[in-house]
Amino acid sequence: MNSNTFKKIITTTILAGLIVFTFTGCSSSGSPNENDSQAETRIVTDAKGEVEIPANPQRIVDISGNSDIFHILGYEVIGTANSDAYDYTKYPSYLEDILKDAAILGFSMQDTMDIEGILALDPDLIIISNVQEKMYQQLSDVAPTVMIEMAQIDWIEDFKKVASVMENEDAAEAWLVDYRQKATEAGESIKSNHGEDSTYLSFLASGGQIYIFDGAGLGSILYDDMGLSKPAGMPEQTNISLPVVTYEGLASIDADFIFAVGTPDDLAALTENPVWNSLEAVKNNNVVELPASPYFIQGYSSIGRALFLNEVEGLIDGISN
Amino acid sequence: MVSATKKAILAGFILSLLAALGIIIAVAFGSKNIPLSTVIDSIFNYEDVLDMQVVRNGRIPRALAAILIGGFLGISGAMMQGVTRIPIAEPSLMGITQGATFAVALVSINPDFYAMTENTFAALAGSATSGGLVLLFSMQNPRNMSISRFVLAGTALGTFFISLASTLSILSNRTQELAFWVAGGLRSATWDSVAMLAAAGGLCSLAALFISGRINIVNLGEDMAISLGERPGVVRFMAMILIIIICSVSVSVAGNIAFIGLIVPHIVRSFVGENYKLIMPLSFLGGSVLLIWADNAARLLNRPYETPVGLFTSLIGVPIFIWMVRRNS
Amino acid sequence: MGRKTFVILIITAAVLSASIIFSLSSGSYSLRLDEIIRTLIGRGNPLSNTIVMQLRLPRIFIAILVGASLSTAGCILQSILGNPLAEPGIIGMNSGAALAVVLLISSSSSAYYDSIGIYTMMLLPIASIAGSFLVTALIYVLSVKKGANPARLTLTGVGISAGINAFIALYQLTMSKGDYNRALTWISGSLWGSNWLFFGIIAPAAAVSIGFAMYNSKLLDVIRLGRETAVGLGVDVDKKQKSLLGIALVLSAASTAVAGNISFLGLMGPHIANRLVGPVHIRKIPVAAGISSVLILLADTASRTMFSPLEVPVGITVSILGVPYFIYLMLKEA
Numbered sequence: 002m003n004s005n006t007f008k009k010i011i012t013t014t015i016l017a018g019l020i021v022f023t024f025t026g027c028s029s030s031g032s033p034n035e036n037d038s039q040a041e042t043r044i045v046t047d048a049k050g051e052v053e054i055p056a057n058p059q060r061i062v063d064i065s066g067n068s069d070i071f072h073i074l075g076y077e078v079i080g081t082a083n084s085d086a087y088d089y090t091k092y093p094s095y096l097e098d099i100l101k102d103a104a105i106l107g108f109s110m111q112d113t114m115d116i117e118g119i120l121a122l123d124p125d126l127i128i129i130s131n132v133q134e135k136m137y138q139q140l141s142d143v144a145p146t147v148m149i150e151m152a153q154i155d156w157i158e159d160f161k162k163v164a165s166v167m168e169n170e171d172a173a174e175a176w177l178v179d180y181r182q183k184a185t186e187a188g189e190s191i192k193s194n195h196g197e198d199s200t201y202l203s204f205l206a207s208g209g210q211i212y213i214f215d216g217a218g219l220g221s222i223l224y225d226d227m228g229l230s231k232p233a234g235m236p237e238q239t240n241i242s243l244p245v246v247t248y249e250g251l252a253s254i255d256a257d258f259i260f261a262v263g264t265p266d267d268l269a270a271l272t273e274n275p276v277w278n279s280l281e282a283v284k285n286n287n288v289v290e291l292p293a294s295p296y297f298i299q300g301y302s303s304i305g306r307a308l309f310l311n312e313v314e315g316l317i318d319g320i321s322n
Numbered sequence: 323m324v325s326a327t328k329k330a331i332l333a334g335f336i337l338s339l340l341a342a343l344g345i346i347i348a349v350a351f352g353s354k355n356i357p358l359s360t361v362i363d364s365i366f367n368y369e370d371v372l373d374m375q376v377v378r379n380g381r382i383p384r385a386l387a388a389i390l391i392g393g394f395l396g397i398s399g400a401m402m403q404g405v406t407r408i409p410i411a412e413p414s415l416m417g418i419t420q421g422a423t424f425a426v427a428l429v430s431i432n433p434d435f436y437a438m439t440e441n442t443f444a445a446l447a448g449s450a451t452s453g454g455l456v457l458l459f460s461m462q463n464p465r466n467m468s469i470s471r472f473v474l475a476g477t478a479l480g481t482f483f484i485s486l487a488s489t490l491s492i493l494s495n496r497t498q499e500l501a502f503w504v505a506g507g508l509r510s511a512t513w514d515s516v517a518m519l520a521a522a523g524g525l526c527s528l529a530a531l532f533i534s535g536r537i538n539i540v541n542l543g544e545d546m547a548i549s550l551g552e553r554p555g556v557v558r559f560m561a562m563i564l565i566i567i568i569c570s571v572s573v574s575v576a577g578n579i580a581f582i583g584l585i586v587p588h589i590v591r592s593f594v595g596e597n598y599k600l601i602m603p604l605s606f607l608g609g610s611v612l613l614i615w616a617d618n619a620a621r622l623l624n625r626p627y628e629t630p631v632g633l634f635t636s637l638i639g640v641p642i643f644i645w646m647v648r649r650n651s
Numbered sequence: 652m653g654r655k656t657f658v659i660l661i662i663t664a665a666v667l668s669a670s671i672i673f674s675l676s677s678g679s680y681s682l683r684l685d686e687i688i689r690t691l692i693g694r695g696n697p698l699s700n701t702i703v704m705q706l707r708l709p710r711i712f713i714a715i716l717v718g719a720s721l722s723t724a725g726c727i728l729q730s731i732l733g734n735p736l737a738e739p740g741i742i743g744m745n746s747g748a749a750l751a752v753v754l755l756i757s758s759s760s761s762a763y764y765d766s767i768g769i770y771t772m773m774l775l776p777i778a779s780i781a782g783s784f785l786v787t788a789l790i791y792v793l794s795v796k797k798g799a800n801p802a803r804l805t806l807t808g809v810g811i812s813a814g815i816n817a818f819i820a821l822y823q824l825t826m827s828k829g830d831y832n833r834a835l836t837w838i839s840g841s842l843w844g845s846n847w848l849f850f851g852i853i854a855p856a857a858a859v860s861i862g863f864a865m866y867n868s869k870l871l872d873v874i875r876l877g878r879e880t881a882v883g884l885g886v887d888v889d890k891k892q893k894s895l896l897g898i899a900l901v902l903s904a905a906s907t908a909v910a911g912n913i914s915f916l917g918l919m920g921p922h923i924a925n926r927l928v929g930p931v932h933i934r935k936i937p938v939a940a941g942i943s944s945v946l947i948l949l950a951d952t953a954s955r956t957m958f959s960p961l962e963v964p965v966g967i968t969v970s971i972l973g974v975p976y977f978i979y980l981m982l983k984e985a
Contacts, residue, residue: 089960089961105960107960108961109829110829110832111832111836111961112829112832112833112844113836113841113962114960115679115960117678117679117680117702117706118679118959118960120680120698120701120702121679121680121698123698132829132830132832132833135843136844138846139701139705139706139846142701242825242827245825
């Protein structure tokens, strides 16, 4: 190849890159399919500034891990990163039906994604989270890209952010009202059947450590949504990472009912541990064992949470008989 | 020589006291507040209640595991320095513990492997592989072994095994669990692990003490040892086998804990001189003391959370390592 | 410069070109060779344009840059440390970068996203460069005692990086999974997300430094022969050592800034080059740079395609390929 041509290409591209970079946020008109669905656009403000997106997007790729929220809002994504936390080639079981037509492009909690796979889907709207900021520029060259800044703990905030980007706050609010009502009902029902003041604990057991769900995952469903009581001695969660304690720390938490999440190996190790076996809840057989796939990640998903509400009472009834 | 023995007895006495004190603290205090009377009852007057379970099946085996593993790391470091004649040889700097870490990662990620072997055997296989390679290096040209070359080889081996383990953890989405394996810690010690440590590691440590006289001879240098009728290759091989077994049982319980095998023998040596009959048992005691106190710090400084114990051993180890490097060259 | 060197240079260049073409044509979006060529000469459709010109090409160019920089840094270090196994990653130059990145990600993950545009993208690279410089300075200071003894420098580096790793573990264990994965990608070394902007910033630094190393190739040859010989030939070894170490640091920090920690690359290229064209640096540096570039390009292509949609950080792939070679060297040369 002629080295001069080559140099020219490089220089032009670098310059182009710089220019595009400086004007991030301005829409790129080079979208591949410009037909009527793209005709109407609107401006949304995201973590990066203002973005012009189609008013009625048809081919949404979401790699922020919020594909379930899009479903609730009435959009089906064509590419997703809501893969199972323990096997990135599969959907988590509770999203299998919803996502079955979407391509898996990675795992939302990782910053690397199959970026060519995203482009190949020919999206008209791309949703990323701040974890994937590094590819923002390259994606926004191809299609309008919205970066959602994920809240540290508050899933409702994430939910509302997605809804506001899609300008569909009403549907979101309706779903949330319904969800809250279901949660309160489930909470009241459990309270009346299993004691008003009973306390509940949920955790992930992994490699001899106990990750306590306090303000996130299953824990926030139990406490924040259903209004169940926290046991005494709970470590408090201040950011997205779960508090990690040892068996001794677990023994300091005095819960009446326990949801133990773990892989088969981890649960086996747990039930062999003598300290675990002398916990009050364990002696009273008040433990629900749940497989880590999907229950670990399910507590972080809106649809997953709603499904958990449907079954939580049955789970508790199942052990207390 | 007499004075060295006397010093050794005195040092042994002090170290035993420190170890005993460390054990008492380890048993009496923890993330859960348990009254002292209950702690004492749980040893002498045991009932099946939660607090006593925590002491009996949580704190006590953990303390004993710390004593044993610390001792194992200390004695294997001493042995390694003796046979390689490299003053900064140490299992974790040589990539031996990383080999075991990789094997444990492999087994933890893959349930099929887990059904076949327990962690211990995996760790054994992993450290045997990396230990065998280190053995090869050290046999290659024992007369003319450069220290920095030896350490670089170990670093390379360590990087290699950690890379393999990282690949596994990325593909199975267990990256953060990997960090726990690599960082090491005693949180999952049980009575079973204590029994296993005591049986396998204890036996090997005894065996190690039996060959300490021969290690002394190898430590004199290749030509000297041969002229004294010793076969250095054989001693080196035996020592390596013992180190591999000791390291793998330690790693299978506590993961990768660095620097104990490096600093303890060195400090001991500066007290009692180049006599491995004294260095090795004292390194065992010294390692025990260091690890139980480091683990006490790890458990108690940020209750109810734990700090990685490797941070404390490194905090003590790195300055001493650098001081040694400056002094030796 | 003999005919043999010329032939080897040509062959290296040819293999490098072949690797570029191979890398350009592999990826999860399949493009035929003629489509790629059409895109390269400016006749592609918008999609192939983005994939080739914005994704694959910058990544390839940065790979080559990183390969050449690390290889040259390796050549310099092996000469001034008198240790044929020295390499920026192994002697701990990058550990400071890793620490800086982990601290940044874990301490300020929310503040980090507040600012907009170019600054957030550049924050990690800048932090990593600062980290490399600080820790290398620390290693140097700690190892100076009547001059910087090369063996002491090496060992101090290994010790410091082992200690830093313990600190990194402390932060890593309490990070969220997303943050943790970001840090891991960085620490392990990855060309993920390479773009022209990074290339534009790093290229001048790398080019100047490699040029400087080539210009001083005679000096490297002399120092490699040993301190006494060099002093005998009238070289102010201590002073030259410092400036050459500085160049190696710039090269290593520049590549770490865009690609994270990649070990062994600075080892393999120079060694293979040594066997092909001998130890004379004016021949060795360019051949080594070419070989390292080929290695990282192939490793990176494997990293991004083998387990798609996931990526294995290229540094890990390089280590897995590089260590067996390293062990072979140890066994052969010990």
